[in-house]
Amino acid sequence: MSDRASKSGALPTFGIEALFREGRSKLISAGKDEPEIDAAVLLEHATGHGALTRLTNPQLVVSDRQAKRFNHLIERRINGEPVHRITGVREFYGLPIAIGHDTLVPRPDTEILIDMAIPVLRKITRAKGDCRILDLGTGTGAIALALLNEVPEATAIGVDISMSALTTAKANAEALGLETRFTALQSNWLENVEGQFDLIISNPPYIEKGHVRELDIEVRDHDPHLALDGGIDGLDAYAMIAADAATHLVEDGAILVEIGWTQKDAVTTLFELEGFRLVNFGTDLAGRDRALCFALQS
Numbered sequence: 001m002s003d004r005a006s007k008s009g010a011l012p013t014f015g016i017e018a019l020f021r022e023g024r025s026k027l028i029s030a031g032k033d034e035p036e037i038d039a040a041v042l043l044e045h046a047t048g049h050g051a052l053t054r055l056t057n058p059q060l061v062v063s064d065r066q067a068k069r070f071n072h073l074i075e076r077r078i079n080g081e082p083v084h085r086i087t088g089v090r091e092f093y094g095l096p097i098a099i100g101h102d103t104l105v106p107r108p109d110t111e112i113l114i115d116m117a118i119p120v121l122r123k124i125t126r127a128k129g130d131c132r133i134l135d136l137g138t139g140t141g142a143i144a145l146a147l148l149n150e151v152p153e154a155t156a157i158g159v160d161i162s163m164s165a166l167t168t169a170k171a172n173a174e175a176l177g178l179e180t181r182f183t184a185l186q187s188n189w190l191e192n193v194e195g196q197f198d199l200i201i202s203n204p205p206y207i208e209k210g211h212v213r214e215l216d217i218e219v220r221d222h223d224p225h226l227a228l229d230g231g232i233d234g235l236d237a238y239a240m241i242a243a244d245a246a247t248h249l250v251e252d253g254a255i256l257v258e259i260g261w262t263q264k265d266a267v268t269t270l271f272e273l274e275g276f277r278l279v280n281f282g283t284d285l286a287g288r289d290r291a292l293c294f295a296l297q298s
Helices: 016-029 035-047 051-056 064-078 083-087 108-128 142-150 163-175 236-248 264-273
Strands: 089-092 095-098 131-136 154-160 182-186 197-202 249-258 276-283 289-296
Touching (some): 016 035, 016 051, 035 051, 083 089, 095 163, 108 131, 108 197, 108 289, 142 163, 163 182, 197 236, 236 276
């Protein structure tokens, strides 16, 4: 790092590329999986300068205050705090999604739900002109808002038991200009929901209770346990959704749920017992079962 202080007592200066390399080196030493990406994200958060600036103007002087902030963020990352918890924002399906203390960080694997839902919704809107979405356990609102952004004819209700999470979801809707088509509703799954929907979608908690404490520190110590703990067998939320969903789904509607990669058969059985049939499934970036789509049995 360049650290030049004049005899007159001026603050030291830091070249942006040298600062980045120092932060990356600390993350490498700490054994972090993606030190290059994490250091770049945290440097931009601390200074406002992205990778392009670093590449085209590596000697750009960063203030002492910005350098100290960057070093503090690096230390937080070394101590196990996820990088997107530090910045407070995670991109999901091309949208910047703010994260709250009572919400999960949206993850790339969940984007398979969006990929599967979009053609379903577009088919519905071609036939009806509009469509209604119910997002159960909405958290940040990421799933519902991504769908609203992709399907302009759609409206969505985001359900969560946490008022704090709903506040985050509403703020995200407003920031993205989608607030007129998004409604937040406090409910324990379908308990307070009224009406019928063309698509019911959810990324519910599906970790077995006994395994929550075994999760990586970045998940276990920073994600809300309410959004992780799926009960003894990890299937509590699916059972509750399946039991009540039929009365809230239009005849030709669909239900899409994210699952743990070993849960396809168990979740399918739960929905079949409640009068649904599996019509499609999707795999995550590692090729593992990750999403199931159900329709009412004909």
